[in-house]
Amino acid sequence: MASFGNFCILFALCLSGYALLAALIGVSQRRQTIVRSAEHAVYAATGAITLALFSLLYLLLTDDFSVSHVANSSSRELPVFFKIAAIWGAHDGSMLLWVFFTSLFCALVVWLNRFRHRDMMPYVIAVLMIDLGFFLCLNVFISNPFTQLAQVFPDGSYQSFLPTDGRGLNPLLQHWAMVIHPPVLYLGFIGFLVPFAFAIAALITRQLGDTWIRTTRRWTLLTWLFLGIGLILGGKWAYVVLGWGGYWAWDPVENSSLMPWLVSTAFLHSVIVQERRGMLKIWNMLLVIITYLLGIFGTFITRSGIVSSVHAFAASNLGQFFIIYMSAVLGVSLILVASRLQYLKSERRLDSILSRESAFLFNNLILVVACFAILWGTMFPVLSEWIRDTQITVGPPFFNNINVPIGLLLLLLTGVGPLFAWRKTSLESLRKAFLLPSIFAVATCAAVLAAGVRNFSFVVCMTLCTFVLVTIVEEFYKGTRIRMSSRGENPLLAAVNLTLKNRRRYGGYIVHLSIIFMFVGFAGNVFNQEASGRLAKGAELTIKDYSLKMVDYREGAGSNYQYRRAVLDVYKDGKRIRTLEPEQRMFTAGQQQTTTEVALHSTPKEDLYLVLAGVSRDGSVDIKAFVNPLVFWIWFGAAVMFFGALIALIPEKGRIGSTQPELAGRQTAGVNPGV
Amino acid sequence: MQANNNLAPPSDFNSPFGKAALDGILLKEPRFRFRHKEGRDSLMNNVSAKAKFVLGGVVIVAALGWLGFVGFEESKAYYITVDEYAALTEPREGRVFKLAGDVVAGSIDRSKPQMEFIIASNNKEILVRYVGKDIIPDTFRDGSTALVEGSAAPDGTFHARHIEAKCASKYEAEYDKRTTS
Numbered sequence: 001m002a003s004f005g006n007f008c009i010l011f012a013l014c015l016s017g018y019a020l021l022a023a024l025i026g027v028s029q030r031r032q033t034i035v036r037s038a039e040h041a042v043y044a045a046t047g048a049i050t051l052a053l054f055s056l057l058y059l060l061l062t063d064d065f066s067v068s069h070v071a072n073s074s075s076r077e078l079p080v081f082f083k084i085a086a087i088w089g090a091h092d093g094s095m096l097l098w099v100f101f102t103s104l105f106c107a108l109v110v111w112l113n114r115f116r117h118r119d120m121m122p123y124v125i126a127v128l129m130i131d132l133g134f135f136l137c138l139n140v141f142i143s144n145p146f147t148q149l150a151q152v153f154p155d156g157s158y159q160s161f162l163p164t165d166g167r168g169l170n171p172l173l174q175h176w177a178m179v180i181h182p183p184v185l186y187l188g189f190i191g192f193l194v195p196f197a198f199a200i201a202a203l204i205t206r207q208l209g210d211t212w213i214r215t216t217r218r219w220t221l222l223t224w225l226f227l228g229i230g231l232i233l234g235g236k237w238a239y240v241v242l243g244w245g246g247y248w249a250w251d252p253v254e255n256s257s258l259m260p261w262l263v264s265t266a267f268l269h270s271v272i273v274q275e276r277r278g279m280l281k282i283w284n285m286l287l288v289i290i291t292y293l294l295g296i297f298g299t300f301i302t303r304s305g306i307v308s309s310v311h312a313f314a315a316s317n318l319g320q321f322f323i324i325y326m327s328a329v330l331g332v333s334l335i336l337v338a339s340r341l342q343y344l345k346s347e348r349r350l351d352s353i354l355s356r357e358s359a360f361l362f363n364n365l366i367l368v369v370a371c372f373a374i375l376w377g378t379m380f381p382v383l384s385e386w387i388r389d390t391q392i393t394v395g396p397p398f399f400n401n402i403n404v405p406i407g408l409l410l411l412l413l414t415g416v417g418p419l420f421a422w423r424k425t426s427l428e429s430l431r432k433a434f435l436l437p438s439i440f441a442v443a444t445c446a447a448v449l450a451a452g453v454r455n456f457s458f459v460v461c462m463t464l465c466t467f468v469l470v471t472i473v474e475e476f477y478k479g480t481r482i483r484m485s486s487r488g489e490n491p492l493l494a495a496v497n498l499t500l501k502n503r504r505r506y507g508g509y510i511v512h513l514s515i516i517f518m519f520v521g522f523a524g525n526v527f528n529q530e531a532s533g534r535l536a537k538g539a540e541l542t543i544k545d546y547s548l549k550m551v552d553y554r555e556g557a558g559s560n561y562q563y564r565r566a567v568l569d570v571y572k573d574g575k576r577i578r579t580l581e582p583e584q585r586m587f588t589a590g591q592q593q594t595t596t597e598v599a600l601h602s603t604p605k606e607d608l609y610l611v612l613a614g615v616s617r618d619g620s621v622d623i624k625a626f627v628n629p630l631v632f633w634i635w636f637g638a639a640v641m642f643f644g645a646l647i648a649l650i651p652e653k654g655r656i657g658s659t660q661p662e663l664a665g666r667q668t669a670g671v672n673p674g675v
Numbered sequence: 676m677q678a679n680n681n682l683a684p685p686s687d688f689n690s691p692f693g694k695a696a697l698d699g700i701l702l703k704e705p706r707f708r709f710r711h712k713e714g715r716d717s718l719m720n721n722v723s724a725k726a727k728f729v730l731g732g733v734v735i736v737a738a739l740g741w742l743g744f745v746g747f748e749e750s751k752a753y754y755i756t757v758d759e760y761a762a763l764t765e766p767r768e769g770r771v772f773k774l775a776g777d778v779v780a781g782s783i784d785r786s787k788p789q790m791e792f793i794i795a796s797n798n799k800e801i802l803v804r805y806v807g808k809d810i811i812p813d814t815f816r817d818g819s820t821a822l823v824e825g826s827a828a829p830d831g832t833f834h835a836r837h838i839e840a841k842c843a844s845k846y847e848a849e850y851d852k853r854t855t856s
Contacts (some may be wrong), residue, residue, distance in 0.1 A: 349725070351724060353723075354726050358728060365732050365736075369736055377747075390755065392749070392751050395751075398749070399746070400746065401742040402739050405742060406739065408734070613811070624810050
C-alpha cells in the first residue's frame with residue numbers, strides 16, 4: 001500500500017507537469033483541445049492525490065508501522081478518530097493533506113470555469129499547477145509520507161524494519177479543536193492560491209478590469225473565513241489544552257497565520273473601492289500577491305524550524321526550497337505588475353479626506369502596518385542574526401504595544417467608515433450620522449468610568465464598541481423602516497429580507513458585529529486574575545469571589561492514558577455552584593508525555609479556569625486558578641462571524657459575474673497612453 | 676462644494692458592499708452622478724485630500740513605530756545557547772537572555788520554594804532558578820530541550836521568568852530511513 005501511495009503522488013506530479021505544459025502550449029497555439037486535455041490532467045491529478053490520501057489512511061487504520069509516518073504519529077491503542085487525524089499529526093502526512101486540498105481547489109476552479117474565461121483559464125491552470133507541482137515535489141522527494149523504516153547495518157546493507165508499536169499521536173493534538181484546526185487552517189492558507197492565479201492570469205492577458213476580482217471575490221471571502229475560523233480554533237485549543245490561561249501568545253506560528261488574515265482583510269475592503277470607484281488597482285494586485293506569499297510563508301515558518309516555536313513541526317530541511325519558491329513567485333509577480341502598470345491606472349482620484357474611500361485607505365494602511373509589525377517581530381531573531389550575529393527575540397509587549405492601538409483604530413474605522421459617503425461627505429450629513437452613536441458611546445464611557453474602571457484601553461474599547469454597535473443597528477433599522485413603509489412588511493420579515501436582498505452589505509455588517517463581540521472578549525484580558533496554592537483535602541483557595549474547596553483526588557485510566565484528577569467544589573459568594581475536575585493525563589504510547597486537561601466554568605461574564613499543576617506525595621494538589629473575564633464573547637463572536645460571512649457568501653440571484661471576456665484596454669480606454 | 680450638498684445622507688445609497696446592496700431600498704440613483712465635476716477645482720481638492728491622507732498616515736505610522744520601539748526595548752532578549760552564554764565576555768547585567776539547552780536528567784529540584792534545575796549544551800551547564808509565576812509546561816522534564824528567559828543573578832545562577840520546553844525527538848534518530856521507490 002505504501003508503494004501504491006508513493007506511485008500515486010509521483011503520478012500526480014507527472015500529471016501536474018503535463019497540465020502546466022499543455023495549458024501553455026494550448027494557449028500559444030490557440031488550440032482548445034490541448035487546453036481541455038490540461039483540464040483533464042488536473043482532474044486526474046486530483047484523483048491520484050485522493051487515492052494517495054486514502055492509502056495513507058489505510059496504512060494508519062491497519063497499523064502498518066513499517067511506514068515512518070504511521071510509526072511516528074499513530075499507535076495501536078489510539079482511538080480510530082485520532083488515527084484519521086494522525087494523517088496530519090506529523091509533518092509528512094500533513095503535507096499530503098495540504099497537497100490534497102490544493103488539488104481539490106484546482107479541480108474545482110477548473111470545473112467551475114469550464115465554460116467561462118476561456119482566454120484566462122490556461123494561465124490560471126498554469127499558475128495552479130506550478131503551486132501544486134511545487135508542493136508535490138516536496139511531498140515526493142523531501143517529505144514523503146510513504147517512506148518506510150529500515151535498519152542499517154555497519155557494513156552499509158539494510159533491511160526493512162517493523163516496530164511493534166508506533167510513537168502515538170502527540171497527546172497535545174488529541175483534542176477535537178486540534179483535529180479540525182489544521183485542515184481548516186490549511187484551507188485558509190491554500191485558498192488564496194485561487195485569487196492569486198486569477199490575478200496573474202489577468203496580468204498576463206491584460207484583462208485588468210473587474211473580471212478577476214468578480215470571479216475570485218467569493219473565493220477570497222471563503223478562504224478568509226476558513227483562515228479566521230482556523231485561527232479561532234487554534235486559540236480555543238491553546239486555551240483549553242495548553243493550560244497557561246490564555247489563547248494567544250504571539251508565537252511565531254500563530255503570527256504566521258494571522259498575517260495573511262490581516263492582509264486578506266485589507267484586500268476584502270480595498271476591492272470594494274476598486275469595484276465602486278476604479279481606484280487602487282495596483283494596490284489590490286499587490287495585496288493578492290502578498291496574501292498568497294504570506295500563506296506560503298506561514299507554511300515555511302511552521303515547517304522549516306527557522307524560528308523556534310512550540311507549535312512548529314520538528315525542523316526539516318525544507319527551508320531553502322521555500323525561500324527559492326517564494327523569491328521566484330515574488331520576482332515574477334512584481335515584474336508582471338511592473339510591465340502592466342499602464343493598464344492599472346486609477347480611474348479616479350481621492351476627492352476628500354472625509355470620504356468612504358479615505359476610510360478604506362486608512363483601514364488598509366493600518367492592517368498592512370499591523371501585518372508588517374508582526375512580520376518584523378516574528379522575523380527579528382533571524383534578521384538580527386544576519387546583521388549582528390546574535391539572535392534577539394521580542395516578546396508580547398512589542399506586539400501588544402503596536403497591535404492594541406491598531407485594533408482600536410480599526411474598531412473606530414469599522415464604525416466611522418460606513419457613515420462616510422463615497423467621494424465626499426458634507427459636514428452637515430456627518431453631524432447627523434455621528435449624533436446618535438456618539439451619544440451612546442459617551443454614555444457607555446461614562447458608565448464604565450462610573451463603575452470604577454480606570455484602564456485606558458478597556459474604556460476606549462468599550463466606548464468604541466458601543467459606537468460601532470449603534471451605527472450597525474442604525475443601518476439595519478433604517479433599511480428595515482424603508483422596507484416596512486414601501487412594501488408593508490412586518491419588522492422581522494423586513495429585516496430578514498433586507499439582509500437577504502443585500503447579502504454582501506448586511507453580511508458584512510454582521511461580520512462587523514462579530515468583531516465587536518470579539519473585542520469585548522479581548523478587552524476582558526486586562527482584568528485577568530490568577531491564584532495558586534497547594535491544597536490538601538478539605539483546604540480552600542480563594543480567587544476573586546470564588547472559593548475552591550478540594551474534596552477529592554483520584555487516579556485512573558482512560559482509553560490510552562492514565563489520569564490524575566483533583567475534584568474541587570466551587571463556591572461563589574458562599575454558594576456552591578458546581579464541581580470542577582482539572583486533570584493531568586499521562587499518555588502511555590510513545591513519548592509518555594503529560595498533558596493538562598483544564599477544568600472550565602464558563603459564563604458570559606467570566607471564565608473560571610482551573611489547572612492541576614502537580615501532585616505531591618501526600619496527595620495534596622497544586623492548583624492554579626484563573627478568572628478570565630469576557631472570554632466567552634470571543635467564541636460567541638467567532639460564531640457570529642461565521643454566520644455573517646456565510647450570508648455574504650451565498651450567491652445572489654442573477655448576479656453571477658459576467659461570462660464575457662473583457663476586451664483588454666476597454667476599462668482603461670481613457671487613460672491608456674498607448675492608444 | 677455646492678454640488679455636494681444635494682447628496683443624501685450616506686447610508687441611503689452608499690453601500691460599502693458594492694452596487695448589489697442598492698436593491699430593495701430607496702433610491703435607484705443613476706450611477707453617473709458620481710462622476711460629475713472633474714474640473715480644476717476638484718483637482719486642487721485632490722492634491723490636498725491626498726496630502727491629508729499621507730499626513731494622517733505618517734502620523735499614525737510614526738506613533739505606532741514609537742510604541743513598537745518602546746515595546747521592543749522592554750521585551751528584547753538575547754537568544755543564545757548555554758555554552759555561548761558561558762563564553763560571553765561582555766557584562767551580562769542589565770540584559771535579558773533567552774537560553775537554550777537540554778535539561779540535565781535528575782537535576783530538577785522541586786523541593787525548594789522556587790524550582791531549580793540545570794540546563795546544559797556542549798558540556799557547559801548553568802544552574803537555573805525559576806522565579807516566574809506561569810505554569811511550567813508539561814513538556815518540561817528530564818532531557819527535554821528548554822528555553823529559559825530571564826537574567827543573570829549576582830550569585831552566578833540564572834533567574835528564569837519564563838520557561839518553554841520541547842520534547843526531545845529521540846525516536847526518529849533511532850532508525851534510518853529509506854524510501855520505498
